[in-house]
Amino acid sequence: MSTLSAxxxxxxxxxVAVDGGVTAPEGFRAAGVTAGLKASxxxxxxxxxxxxxxxxxGSFTTSLVRAACVELCAGRLAARGGRAxxxxxxxGQANACTGERGLADSLTATEAVAKRLDLAAEEVxxxxxxxxxxxxxxxxxxxGLDPLVAGLSTTGGDAAAQAILTxxxxxxxxxxxxxxGGRRVRIGGMAKGxxxxxxxxxxxxxxxxxxxxxxxxxxxxxxxxxxxxxxxRSFNAITVDGDTSTNDTFVAFSAGDPLDPEHLGALEQxxxxxxxxxxxxxxxxxxGATCLIEVRVEGCRDDAGARTIARTVCGSSLVKCAVxxxxxxxxxxxxxxxxxxxxxxxxxxxxxxxxxxxxxAGQPLPFDRKAASQYMADRAADAYLCADTVPIxxxxxxxxxxxxxxxxxxxxxxxxxxxxxxx
Amino acid sequence: MSTLSAxxxxxxxxxVAVDGGVTAPEGFRAAGVTAGLKASxxxxxxxxxxxxxxxxxGSFTTSLVRAACVELCAGRLAARGGRAxxxxxxxGQANACTGERGLADSLTATEAVAKRLDLAAEEVxxxxxxxxxxxxxxxxxxxGLDPLVAGLSTTGGDAAAQAILTxxxxxxxxxxxxxxGGRRVRIGGMAKGxxxxxxxxxxxxxxxxxxxxxxxxxxxxxxxxxxxxxxxRSFNAITVDGDTSTNDTFVAFSAGDPLDPEHLGALEQxxxxxxxxxxxxxxxxxxGATCLIEVRVEGCRDDAGARTIARTVCGSSLVKCAVxxxxxxxxxxxxxxxxxxxxxxxxxxxxxxxxxxxxxAGQPLPFDRKAASQYMADRAADAYLCADTVPIxxxxxxxxxxxxxxxxxxxxxxxxxxxxxxx
Numbered sequence: 001m002s003t004l005s006a007x008x009x010x011x012x013x014x015x016v017a018v019d020g021g022v023t024a025p026e027g028f029r030a031a032g033v034t035a036g037l038k039a040s041x042x043x044x045x046x047x048x049x050x051x052x053x054x055x056x057x058g059s060f061t062t063s064l065v066r067a068a069c070v071e072l073c074a075g076r077l078a079a080r081g082g083r084a085x086x087x088x089x090x091x092g093q094a095n096a097c098t099g100e101r102g103l104a105d106s107l108t109a110t111e112a113v114a115k116r117l118d119l120a121a122e123e124v125x126x127x128x129x130x131x132x133x134x135x136x137x138x139x140x141x142x143x144g145l146d147p148l149v150a151g152l153s154t155t156g157g158d159a160a161a162q163a164i165l166t167x168x169x170x171x172x173x174x175x176x177x178x179x180x181g182g183r184r185v186r187i188g189g190m191a192k193g194x195x196x197x198x199x200x201x202x203x204x205x206x207x208x209x210x211x212x213x214x215x216x217x218x219x220x221x222x223x224x225x226x227x228x229x230x231x232x233r234s235f236n237a238i239t240v241d242g243d244t245s246t247n248d249t250f251v252a253f254s255a256g257d258p259l260d261p262e263h264l265g266a267l268e269q270x271x272x273x274x275x276x277x278x279x280x281x282x283x284x285x286x287x288g289a290t291c292l293i294e295v296r297v298e299g300c301r302d303d304a305g306a307r308t309i310a311r312t313v314c315g316s317s318l319v320k321c322a323v324x325x326x327x328x329x330x331x332x333x334x335x336x337x338x339x340x341x342x343x344x345x346x347x348x349x350x351x352x353x354x355x356x357x358x359x360x361a362g363q364p365l366p367f368d369r370k371a372a373s374q375y376m377a378d379r380a381a382d383a384y385l386c387a388d389t390v391p392i393x394x395x396x397x398x399x400x401x402x403x404x405x406x407x408x409x410x411x412x413x414x415x416x417x418x419x420x421x422x423x
Numbered sequence: 424m425s426t427l428s429a430x431x432x433x434x435x436x437x438x439v440a441v442d443g444g445v446t447a448p449e450g451f452r453a454a455g456v457t458a459g460l461k462a463s464x465x466x467x468x469x470x471x472x473x474x475x476x477x478x479x480x481g482s483f484t485t486s487l488v489r490a491a492c493v494e495l496c497a498g499r500l501a502a503r504g505g506r507a508x509x510x511x512x513x514x515g516q517a518n519a520c521t522g523e524r525g526l527a528d529s530l531t532a533t534e535a536v537a538k539r540l541d542l543a544a545e546e547v548x549x550x551x552x553x554x555x556x557x558x559x560x561x562x563x564x565x566x567g568l569d570p571l572v573a574g575l576s577t578t579g580g581d582a583a584a585q586a587i588l589t590x591x592x593x594x595x596x597x598x599x600x601x602x603x604g605g606r607r608v609r610i611g612g613m614a615k616g617x618x619x620x621x622x623x624x625x626x627x628x629x630x631x632x633x634x635x636x637x638x639x640x641x642x643x644x645x646x647x648x649x650x651x652x653x654x655x656r657s658f659n660a661i662t663v664d665g666d667t668s669t670n671d672t673f674v675a676f677s678a679g680d681p682l683d684p685e686h687l688g689a690l691e692q693x694x695x696x697x698x699x700x701x702x703x704x705x706x707x708x709x710x711g712a713t714c715l716i717e718v719r720v721e722g723c724r725d726d727a728g729a730r731t732i733a734r735t736v737c738g739s740s741l742v743k744c745a746v747x748x749x750x751x752x753x754x755x756x757x758x759x760x761x762x763x764x765x766x767x768x769x770x771x772x773x774x775x776x777x778x779x780x781x782x783x784a785g786q787p788l789p790f791d792r793k794a795a796s797q798y799m800a801d802r803a804a805d806a807y808l809c810a811d812t813v814p815i816x817x818x819x820x821x822x823x824x825x826x827x828x829x830x831x832x833x834x835x836x837x838x839x840x841x842x843x844x845x846x
Contacts, residue, residue, distance in 0.1 A: 065761025065769045097757050097769075099786035132754020133787045196741055196758065241740040242665065243755070244762035317664040317740070318619055318841055325842025331555020332666070334520050335619065338488025339667035346488045346520075363522035364556045412835035418741055419748025 011273040014266065015176040018186065021157030024175030025186040025215035027051030027255055031151035032163030035144025037092035037137060038130075043163035045144045046089040048211055049117065049152055054255035055220040056084035056125070057227035059235070061248035062200045067132075068095050068102030070247060072110070073125045080122055082220035087125040087211065087251055088113050089164045091192070093136045094207060095128040096246035105136050112142055116149045127249050129166055129192065129207045161190040164209055167417060168194045172281035176270055180263040185216045187270050191278035195287040195418060197240035198315065199248045207245035208282055210235060212252035212274060216259035216267060226268045227252045234275035237307055237405040239315040240286035241414070250275075283314075283406040284388070288414030291379065292389040293323055293407045297337075300401035305342040307403030312340035313392065314407030323390050324409035328372040330358045337394060344396035352393040354379065434696040437601040437689065441609065444580030447598030448609040448638035450474030450678055454574035455586030458567025460515035460560060461553075466586035468567045469512040471634055472540065472575055477678035478643040479507035479548070480650035482624035482658070484671035490555075491518050491525030493670060495533070496548045503545055505643035510548040510634065510674055511536050512587045514615070516559045517630060518551040519669035528559050535565055539572045550672050552589050552615065552630040584613040587632055590840060591617045595704040599693055603639070603686040610693050611636045614701035618710040618841060620663035621738065622671045624654055630668040631705055633658060635675035635697060639682035639690060649691045650675045657698035660730055660828040662738040663709035664837070673698075706737075706829040707811070711837030714802070715812040716746055716830045720760075723824035728765040730826030735763035736815065737830030746813050747832035751795040753781045760817060767819035775816040777802065 011017065023030050029049045037044040050056070058077045060070050077084060088109060095102045110124040117124070128136065151159070161173040175188040193208030218226065231250055252271075259267060284292040295313045300306035313319055316336035322329040330351055338346065347362035356372045357365055376390050390409075434440065446453050452472045460467040473479070481500045483493050500507060511532060518525045533547040540547070551559065574582070584596040598611040616631030641649065654673055675694075682690060707715040718736045723729035736742055739759035745752040753774055761769065770785035779795045780788055799813055813832075 063758065063761035064763075064765075064767065065757050094754070097754055097782070097785075097787060131752075132758060134754075196755075198762075200762070243739050243741045243758060246754075246758050246761060316666050317837075318666045321838055321841030324838060327842065329554075331517070331520055331669075332619075334488050335486065335555060335666060335669050338486035338669060339621075339623070340487075342487075344487065359520070362520075364520055410838055412838045414740075415744055415747060415833055415835045415838065418744030419750065 011176055012269050014178040015270045015273060018175045018177045020175045020188060021161050021173035022048055022188040022190050022211055022213045023154050023157035024188040025213045027215060028188065028213045029152040029154055030156035030160035031148050031153065032156065032159035033144055033148045033151060036140045037090055043159065044091045045141065045148050046160040046163035047086060047113065047148050047152060048160060049086045050213065050253040051255040054085055054253045055082050055223050057082060057224040057252045059228065059231045059250040061245055063244050063246050065097065065246050067128060067247040068098060068106045069126045069128045070249060071103065072106045073249060076122050076125060082224055083123070084125050085119050085123040086113060086117060087127060089127040089209065090136055090141055091164055091166050092130040093128060093134045094130045094132045094247050095136050097133045098135050101135055105138055108138060109141055112145055116145060125251060127209050129164070129209055129247055132246060157188060157190065164190065164192040166192065166194065167287055168192050168285050170285055172278055172285065174274055174277045176274060178266065178270060180266055181260050185259065185267065187274050188213045189274040189278050191282055193282040194285050195241060196243045196245045197238065197282060197286060198242045198244045199235045199238065200244050207247040208235060210250035210278055214254045215256040216254065217256045218254045218259060218264070223254045226271060230268065230272040230275040233272055234279035237311060237403065238279045238283040239311055239407045240283060242315045280406050283408050286408035287417045288411040289408030290324065290411060291409055293392065293409065294389050294404060295392045295394065296404045297394050297396060298402040299395045299397035299399055300342065300344065301399050302401040303403050306401045307405060309337050309340045309342050309394070309396065310403050310405035312336050314405045317410055320407065320410035323376065324411050326373045326376040328353055328369055328376065333392060333394065348397050350395035354391050433700065434599055435692050438599040438693045438696060441598045441600045443598045443611060444584050444596035445471055445611040445613050445634055445636045446577050446580035447611040448636045450638060451611065451636040452575040452577055453579035453583035454571050454576065455579065455582035456567055456571045456574060459563045460513055466582065467514045468564065468571050469583040469586035470509060470536065470571050470575060471583055472509045473636065473676040474678040477508055477676045478505045478646050480505060480647040480675045482651065482654045482673040484668055485623045486667050486669050488519065488669050490551060490670040491521060491529045492549045492551045493672060494526065495529045496672060499545050499548060505647055506546070507548050508542050508546040509536060509540060510550060512550040512632065513559060513564055514587055514589050515553040516551060516557045517553045517555045517670050518559055520556045521558050524558055528561055531561060532564055535568055539568060548674060550632050552587070552632055552670055555669060580611060580613065587613065587615040589615065589617065590710055591615050591708050593708055595701055595708065597697055597700045599697060601689065601693060603689055604683050608639045608682065608690065610697050612697040612701050614705055616705040617708050618664060619666045619668045620661065620705060620709060621665045621667045622658045622661065623667050624659055624671055624673060630670040631658060633673040633701055637677045638679040639677065640679045641677045641682060641687070646677045649694060653691065653695040653698040656695055657702035660734060660826070661702045661706040662734055662830045663706060665738045703829050706831050709831035710840045711834040712831030713747065713834060714832055716815065716832065717812050717827060718815045718817065719827045720817050720819060721825040722818045722820035722822055723765065723767065724822050725824040726826050729824045730828060732760050732763040732765050732817070732819065733826050733828035735759050737828045740833055743830065743833035746799065747834050749796050749799040751776055751792055751799065756815060756817065771820050773818035777814050
């Protein structure tokens, strides 16, 4: 596994990868413990604590059916103008569709954390992930809080990144560093998510969960705007199974001395790179996946339309199966693009699968089908998260809009994982 | 297999099932032959001929990427005010994304049919289904036309229904009869479709292909309006894999003496029942499916919104996998409804799985999970197309809008079928 080397290839200068995940930035502490919420006996309770004065930007699921924890987080961030200090995460139960008890449990949990950290309850957020409709066993959660708080440390990023996982096969974390105007700035992040992945988040709106820490101070409103743009280009551009979750949440903390405004552009580049790394890691670890699919759409009227086409192609069951079978059945790509609801001229389309050009000016080109299939197989067999990407490029016109989306192949293993999740 | 008995249960009086498929109605002739377009050596060329004076209503895919045959059919029906006599179908090649050659091939094929039937080329339509991006081997198609035309008969419905299939496991045809004002009226239909099924058709707009014949005359505009409403409640309410095809087409012929307008309501009921039977048959025969899923949504603002929620639930990969595993993981149903983009109050939701009530007033209810799972297994194991339906009922409020959608479970077999379709 080469998570960091893969990221290094993708992050823009002056940023470089460092160790430490969410606790790489100055002043952030984290912990993860096994409270016993999961039948598997794996870690299931995580806590991230930001330094005093931190601001927090949130993005939450746009689903009409939102988990109690999402209601609580969105409400608290809105009420406090983006000020929060800590986020508790329990994995095992999503606390969605749990009625009034669900909200009461979220309140109780955050109050218990606040008390132990000497914070106001409103400064504490909570994320839940797991089975929908099952209440959190609160006695188990509450009993886990003392060891959790005792375990908070500046090297706890890794433990926290483990404790937020559900069906994930690997943890997803990253940290980067740059010198901006002579000052060391770090951004860290962690995420979870493998199934029910098609985030459509809006501010103050997966089950993907994403967390970001940054030790450069940015005013709350500006930070939220930067985070919102980064979410559009990362989490909102991935799909595993098209199912938007009731619990999708991304929280991003900014703390520390204010950053000189002239470096905000560089900071946003770093922020976007971290969010994209985590988003791609979620897509690559999609349930049953054997490779990452990256679809780049160019020549569209605007970026949003291009991203919509790209994510529609990534989400097509038929495209996903074709990639799984290393089958260059490109007609399915065009069919998916055609139903995306974005206007383009099919007669002007160019289509590429890696180095193979499959269409020009809307007409199919002859290509070596066997070589293309071998190319797909070679790419997919390569190192984790790094080269195991099947790249598709679709040019739909000559206009300036472009966008990228990420997905994964659809395997029989996906069906096995999801055919008996609760029984 | 009990196709007809299953339909009898669903069709409204005074209609009763009869044999004969599309050739059951007076004056309709059909044929199906093996021309050699398919590697499998199965029948691949079908022709349906309506009596003189027939009108034809069409519904075609709303995809931006439309096959040459769709362009031709939509154009001809529009230009001639819904007048057509015959429809040729080739299976094996979709003739989509085939550039200028595709349109030329469609023209050539229909001209060749018209010549043999002594019709104007504009009176002949063409439907193609199969692999996208592969041109039709025209020499093979043209060589098949003489035996095809020679085979036209008033009992040819069955042969035609076989020849339009691709990955379908069973043919899909039905016919019904009623006495309307003392006059015998018959409606026949056939369809194909198993994958790339998420029809979103609009008039003059699967790859599902559907054909309907009726021996009662209805004026063209009125017929098109009736057919459009029937399509909304049938083909546009099914999904197999969420992938809207480049080729989806439904053509419905009405011929014979004009029907007394007082019976138009009864005729539309029959028309809708035939369209729904064919649509359900497509969903049940979805690639890799082991059962039908029927989702009924009630209490919505309007019928269209209810259908949107119902089809979103049917299309959820996670719901489909849960049904495949006979797993009553109902939280996924709520999650899918929540992302449908239709406003409702999650706090008012009632949810039923067959006889098991799972939620009331937005709160989960205790239920016998083992019994519910057994119920799903029992339903799914029953006779083909008849009782093998897992019924889900979601009440989202107290308003009058309601709708039904149909889908199927997602199995490992679906992945196997689609992972190597072209290679």
